[in-house]
Amino acid sequence: MAKSDGCDYFKRASLFWIVVVTVSMGFFTCTVFVPEKVPFAQLGAFGSFCKHLAENHAGFMFKGWCAAWAVHAFEAFIAMRMCREKGITNSTTRCLWFVQTLLYGFASLGLLLKYKPVHPKQR
Template sequence: MASAGSAASAYFQRASLLWMAVITLSMGFFAWTVFWPTKVPYEHLGPLGSFVQYLVKNHYSTLFNGFWVAWLIHVAEAAYSLRLCSAKGITDSGARRHWVLQTFLFGIASLSLLIAYKPVKKRR
């Protein structure tokens, strides 16, 4: 039987599939508008298409920089998740690797789960 300490050291919880899909599609669309703006079918996207087309035409440098800032934020969240793993007693390298990778890819959807985790206090 595994002890509470070993369960805490290997703690990992997958983010919600809904949030994973939303973040993947959003970042994918963001990349599409930044790197291939002429290939986006703006007219088929309704008000979102009009808004994004306006941003591409009038504020492209802000979009471009915003894309890289978004990834920089994901990198910072992933680094913070590694620190949180240490602070919460998650010592298993596989679990830590999963937290860092998941947080890098899905940001706050993953990080919020790790922040909410309350490890069981060890009894003396």
């Protein structure tokens, strides 16, 4: 069986983090852009707090939303650098790391940071 040299290493983020980040960023996006569609009353105290923020601090919420995506984008570029440093040269695999990290942030980048490539022993 052939062993990979690590140039195409990819690991999907856990389903838990995929769901948590997707729901959280989706809720944040809806709260910022279409707060009239969000059922704040059904979310109890959390909904009341979010409604207050959406109604009274819309500018701050928008800046926070932009900052959240900026952080994810920054992490995605860090993932590209980490791919290079860890010897992941396959362009498709690097693209997968970039997109996954852009969407799920540190839940993806953490997997890449933990990856320790095995380098062949040199004589």
